[in-house]
Amino acid sequence: MSEERASYRAAGVDLDAADAAIEAIRPHVERTRRKEVLDDIGGFGGLFRFDTRGYRRPVLVSATDGVGTKLELARQLGEHRTIGVDLVAMVVDDLVVTGAEPLFFLDYLAVGKLDPEHVEQIVAGIADGCEQAGCALVGGEIAEHPGVLPPGRYDVAGFGVGVVEERNLLGPHRVQPGDAIIAMGASGLHANGYSLARSLIEDRDLGADHGLLVQTLGEALLRPTRIYARDCLALARRGVGSVRAFCHVTGGGLPGNLPRSLPDGLGAVVDTRMGEVPRLFRLLQEWGPVTDEEMWRVFNMGIGMLAIVGDGEAAVDLLRAREVDAWLCGEVTTQPGVRLLGLG
Amino acid sequence: MSEERASYRAAGVDLDAADAAIEAIRPHVERTRRKEVLDDIGGFGGLFRFDTRGYRRPVLVSATDGVGTKLELARQLGEHRTIGVDLVAMVVDDLVVTGAEPLFFLDYLAVGKLDPEHVEQIVAGIADGCEQAGCALVGGEIAEHPGVLPPGRYDVAGFGVGVVEERNLLGPHRVQPGDAIIAMGASGLHANGYSLARSLIEDRDLGADHGLLVQTLGEALLRPTRIYARDCLALARRGVGSVRAFCHVTGGGLPGNLPRSLPDGLGAVVDTRMGEVPRLFRLLQEWGPVTDEEMWRVFNMGIGMLAIVGDGEAAVDLLRAREVDAWLCGEVTTQPGVRLLGLG
Secondary structure, eight states, X not given: OGXXXXXXXXXXXXXXXXXXXXXXXXXXXXXXXOTTBOSOTTSSSEEEEOOOTTOSSEEEEEEEEEOTTHHHHHHHHTOOSSHHHHHHHHHHHHHGGGXXXXXXXXXXXXXSSOOHHHHHHHHHHHXXXXXXXXXXXXXXXXXXXXXXXXXXXXXXXXXXXXXEEGGGOOSGGGOOTTOEEEEEEOSSSTTSSHHHHHHHTTTSOTTSOTTOSSSOHHHHHHOOOOOOHHHHHHHHHHTTTOEEEEEEOOTTHHHHHGGXXXXXXXXXXXXXXXSOOOHHHHHHHHHTTOOHHHHHHHSOTTEEEEEEESOXXXXXHHHHHTTOOEEEEXXXXXXXXXXXESOO | OGGGXXXXXXXXXXXXXXXXXXXXXXXXXXXTXXXXXXXXXXXXXXXXXXXXXXXXXXXXXXXXXXXXXXHHHHHHHTOOSSHHHHHHHHHHHHHGGGTOEEEEEEEEEEESSOXXXXXXXXXXXXXXXXXXXXXXEEEEXXXXXXXXXXXXXXXXEEEEEEEEEGGGOOSGGGOOTTOEEEEEEOSSSTTSSHHHHHHHTTTSOTTSOTTOSSSOHHXXXXXXXOOOHHHHHHHHHHTTTOEEEEEEOOTTHHHHHGGGGSOTTOEEEEEGGGSOOOHHHHHHHHHTTOOHHHHHHHSOTTEEEEEEEXXXXXXXXHHHHTTOOEEEEEEEESSOEEEEEXXX
16 A cells, blocks of 8 residues: 555655765865854754854955866766866856955755765865865755766756955956966866867777877866865965966866956967967867867867966966966057957 | 858857846836945955955854746746745745845856747846835856757756854744744745646646636746745844744744754744645645655645744734735744644
8 A cells, every 4th residue: 555655755855865975975074174164954044154263354255167078978987976076167267356355165966866976076075175175064965866967977067155345355346457477377167168078079089198108188178176265365365476366267268268357458468389288278279170169269278367466476376386377478468459469 | 162161059058138128127127226236246255345344253154055846837827026036035035044134146048049038027026026125136157058948948946145243043942841832924935846736737727727716826836935034034134022033934844944043952833724735735635645754745835934033923913014914833842853733
């Protein structure tokens, strides 16, 4: 008799697996803990005591993002530990462009079928990213969507909040003609352009190195995103190089994002020959083939973050001392628009 | 020649449609604006000036959630304007249980194929919800996932931040034996239990009213979630009824959520006969059939929020004056565990 009755589990939602997943992720959440965090993950919301000392007019900066179809590649390769780093990177490096210190982070994970081990891998990566960025993982949601997402498929979104004193806000309003533009090296494609990248590698062997030398194509494509938050904050807080603005190079590439960091009326010239485009991008380009313009409009081309500064040399020195691969790549101009020099 | 070259658009990502969508949602974002909001949606992050006056030890409360497979029903019925209200409700009413005032909200929208008109409907609903809750929509992400989600399919996640003075935090630590438990009427299923609900209505006509009188089954199932944030805050701030804690009745139903609002060692008894279970739930139950226990474990059964208060009558009076359907439904006990009275 009882077997005939409909139940939530029969309809595809496994509440016990959800409990198991929450237990599995608890230690990972713990290692991101900051002293301001008040409760554990059992509550309705994450509690973060905001220490107002040192702030006169604090501005809370918030951002949300996902990792796009890099997820599909992770699924193909059965490697889910690094996606969380990408997720945190996408969000916190959007916060830090304003000069904000990332405080806390939450994740939303939608799965077709809840596999606690799988969830643990993903959240462990998110905790890795939070540790790298210095923010606390204070909450999250695991949503099981039977029938909407197939088993094994998932999507993940991240949300972060940071704080900056209003008078220290960085951005276009500080940028002046003649300012130097500094490039910070990327660790790979980060989390942008994977819809195109996946179409370009369709017939390629992900297990081969294709001349990438120390890693396979699959490894190179899955490399987690470099998180620049602490480096950007170091630059901004020490006043070294007189930072005006940062530009997080994500969807739309350098020409799509740099205008967001420039005031109306000013432009920039970036010489693409000042840095070396990593071999991974050249491989993808050859396999298309894809034009230079399209490559730069879709991929970061080896530049994950830009700093617009008054003193380029001082900024490069500080970043290099922090082991960031940094170089002068351009200048702010009185001529509007972003021009890329050195394209084929 | 150029047609042979691979491009981002051919790989399924439409950047122009994204721009059109951002234009379409701008007026909706505008109507949620609060005076603390500093910039528009073009920037990397949302900026919210936090007015520290009136706070000695402010606690930032954050939550994230989705709307589960209610989305599938919305898709089936081609009605996407109300899902956003559900999304905001799920998040802000998790914030308010701590006594926090919702300040700002962000959304993450993943689509198979970006349809600007469709996106506008969804975000318009989110803006409706933010207006109802009194929080600002400060940012969002529209992620196009070609190949992962089919065209027409989407998922949406929300993220909210609120603030409460530390000494005013509500929660289990305030709850005492003998406290009254007040039920606040739900507007429908809210956004929980849809995996089961969808399996129960598989062969039913969504266009018929099935005795629901003023609406069709489809309309009843899609009714947007009642947002209790302002009502809960009114209760908490005026000190009426001596509020100890709230309980947002979501996934897991009343027996799954009420324990989260009780301290170790105490329990509660709830008499299900004190309120009337709306006909929609009875219909679903008959169609299973589903046991009473399972119904209460999955659905809100007509109770969307609980208030645990020292003075039940005063709390009910204030809520009813605010046009919330509210009634006394139970009591906090020294016997641990949550007991539901009156189940069949």
